[in-house]
Amino acid sequence: MRIRALALPAVLALAFAMTTSAGAAPNSARFDRPYQGFALAGTVLHAGPPAAAGLNPAPIDAFNKQLAAWVPSIYPGATVLLAHNGVVVDRTATGEAVKYKDATTQLPPDQQVPARTDTIYDLASLSKLFTSIVAVQQLEAGRIALDTPVAHYLPEFATNGKAAITIEQLLTHTSGLAPDPVPSLWQGYPDIPSREKAILDATPEAPAGTKYEYSDLNMLTMQLVLQQVTGKPLDELVRKGITEPLHMVDTGYNPPASKLDRIAATEFEASPPRGMVRGSVHDENAWAMGGVAGHAGVFSTADDLAVLAQAILNGGVYRGHRILSEHGVHLMQVNFNQKFPDDSHGLGFELDQIWYMGGLSGPDTMGHTGFTGTSLVIDPRSRSFAILLTNRVHPTRNTPSTNGARRAAAEALAQAMTVQAPGGGRSWFSGQGGGTTSTLTTGTLHGSVSVSYEAFVNTESTDLLTLEASTDGGATWTAVPVTVRGQGAPAGAQTALSGQSVRAWWQVRAQVAGSSNGLLLRWRYTTDPSYEGRGVNVADIRLSCGPTTFTPVGWQLA
Template sequence: MRIPAYTAVTVLVAALAFPASASAAPAPVPGSGRFDQPYTGFAPAGTVLRPASPGSAGLDPGPIKAFEDQVATWENPASGASYLFPGATSLMVHDGKVVERSAGGYAVKYADATTELPEDQWVPARTDTIYDLASLSKLFTSIVAVQQLEAGRIDLDTPVAHYLPEFAVGGKGDITIKQLLTHTSGFDADPVPSLWQGYPDLASRRKAILDTKPINPPGTTYLYSDLNMLTMQLVLEKVTGKPLDTLVREDVTGPLHMADTGYNPPASKLPRIAATEYETSPPRGMVRGSVHDENAWALDGVAGHAGVFSTADDLAVLAQTILNGGVYKGHRILGEHGVTLMEENFNQDFPGDSHGLGFELDQIWYMGGLSGPGTLGHTGFTGTSLVIDPSSRSFVILLTNRVHPTRNTPSTNPARRGIAQALAQAMPVAAPGGGRSWYSGQGGATTSTLTTGPLHAAGPVDIGFSAFVNTEPTDEVSLEASTDDGATWQPLTFRVSGTGAPSGEVSTLSGQSVRAWWRVHARLPQASDGLRLRWRYTTDPSYEGRGVNLTGLRVSDSSGVLLDGNEPDAPLTSEGFRPLPAAGRR
């Protein structure tokens, strides 16, 4: 059973000492909260998290409720192939307002890889359940690295060997700090052999990291690698003289009062910790309260790539700190320039693998409708994800124990995309001028159409409309014409104007890089009575953005207006597009 948002969110005030009212919120910005009017710059430094219902935050509660209902299916073993994880905790925030915070399923359910515990020993997942973050730990290492960059102890373009001379062996002398933080160093994905299998003690395991040989020349390839952050850990410890867990505690979690976040959680917190995998190699049994990742375990639970445990509430504070430009409740952990470096794409030579310092950028496969060039995030092997969208000052957190009791489970990516998609679709998009509009936020491998009835046209015909398009590049919107009562359709070319609009004549619209309305104009040199027009939105089977809005549909010839989409009796038939009322928000 999931704890619904509207009851669970009230607990947030006590849990995180958020203010009980919105009186401490920053003054509203004209047009704020709309997905089609993105913010620029950081949120006001005084922005603090506070509970709110979706409606009071100006959001449509429907997509959020639908996500919560879907999570219940993902948590239910009876769902068959749709079953993804035993339990989960989720949280959505928009402009500082916590509009969804819920939990469901079980944090602990299994005794071993195949056997369930007696039902009275099952531990329900809660909104304050502590999860093994897995690779979300890389963000903490990266934040500490940017802190040291700001302090002048490291430099992005300086070779790692400058700080760790012994690192230069094996052809690694040219690898830079920036390449570690952007996964372009040339390292393989994991240490081979693994640290726990190949080396007898902590000293030899740390030496193995230093001795690892790259498999590609530095700067030539993007390859996501734990070795990058393991090496970054050694650099940070060398230049500061402190172990990584101390750096994270003193410089990140301590100042932000993230009391449930850190490495090697104490036994006193075990009742709130979600179990992970039943491991036989190494023979650890059911892992709970100890890091799941074997290489991090071999480093006594403190590693640059894994090892951090946390709650959704604590991660919410960290995410809001990023949106605020590095400060929360007066406690600054990063300068605005440092946050900007985490948002900047250093991997433009590797399309599709955009990366700031530590943070992944614009990854639609788990960021869904929130993805865009400036969207930051990361995922973790245990079933965790964080997506931060500065353009809407929003973020989503999904923490699951998908590896309980075994890692041989389906991907949690549908759930990761689902929470991002829900918040994106909950944010309003308003038709320019407040006219009547149509919206489609369909799933993959589907088609939506909006079709006119027969138009009594003669001679040249002008067609105009406005479109808000937030789709994967392969999910396209086209305009088509038919002169045989819809038996066949021909695509039309058109010109587009507006911020970020494609230049010249095009035949389709797509993309997520710009959140702006475009005005579209097409002209048919010659048309006859019975002309039909069709707007067609088609998605491929993989991913989708927020969706497509159409408004201001107008068709005319020399005799006058043939179709005005703002008229309630306009001859339009929709399949997949949902009509929105005039001045409506979606």
């Protein structure tokens, strides 16, 4: 097992213009003081230690140890890149890009290829973002419109009840189309023209606009629309509209043989009989489309994706090369799926998906994942992004989910940012993993007690911060109702706090009846086994009975 952190290439390692927003200082790393709007258009990525960006290095260091420990149980190899406010604070690789010669047999150690920070990975469904950016470019050029039926551009698409499906519904996965073509394109059709016809002939599973269904067919159809309205193939549109302007030199479809030594292998496939797939797209339907498909097919590096992510944060521009207007970027980060609350979606980008965005999740946090083990999370509120690229399908796809690793990358960046108590003092922090409980308990109090404190809560909705009281020495505990004030605070009496997405401190008040046996209070933070946000902070605890001591279990002073 090896872990590597190399210097940035020339495309990234240049001086950069710092970003600011109203009321925020340059290099601000305050998670509880989110930015508004885009970063300055001149922001250019620059390598630096976490401290240079105002970050605590400890969570990032801990994540890198875990990244290496997940080899080989989750993936053979991985590359990660974390950035905040224009500073690339972590760029690390671990494990192997090529480890197996077939589905079960490892290569001799001297023939294995280590993962590097410039390893090229099959992005799988992150490719959908490139298709979506091209779609927004054509929207801005006036060649397509969101509310126009797809059949206006592709009349053949109207067959089988699809006449009402719009461009917007393709880009937000609300078209009603099935997840995948059935039969698959490679199995059911002999050539690309017949495969394109199969896409056009697909029968929807539900009426347009009535449900969310993540679908490769949406983006395969979008590819055909884009090619029709521009007269150009998708790979040319991506190259001319995205990768060349942004100088993403290692990004594209069907990478050349000259780069094979840097490409991570994916699956050993017996059906179709492709052998060990390396340098050719893993997804069979994209392979059947010649390697260029709306839903998959793009290969890239963490460095190139970092440039794309910063361009998004900059409002669509990087180094003076604009690929989208600010309005175009806004269309990718505004939620079109409000009628499907668990499936928030901009045009192409998923929004606020805590299951892989972890502590960076929020209403306008943008991202996507890929089947090969890839993920991109862009958080405009902290002007940060987390990129994780792995080859978890090497040598087979029967491997554990990478969602824990995806969340951990975002979590490390979120916890590296500062949360400061409103009064400027220290706060108690708990940010433990899923399925655990932490407690912060007072000493024995006497009489009825008025309690006030400040709380910063950034959790999954089922991960709860509760104030509890005990009058029998801690044998039993009862939740104390509290009232909450502040930006986005829940109305009425609350017995638990959770699910905050506004990134603001709340003022909490409670009245607790005393007992002749004395009174104990505790703050209990409980997470379920699935996933969690950044965690919780409690500060400025004031008791009407005067000061007390605290016994922390799973809490620390921050």
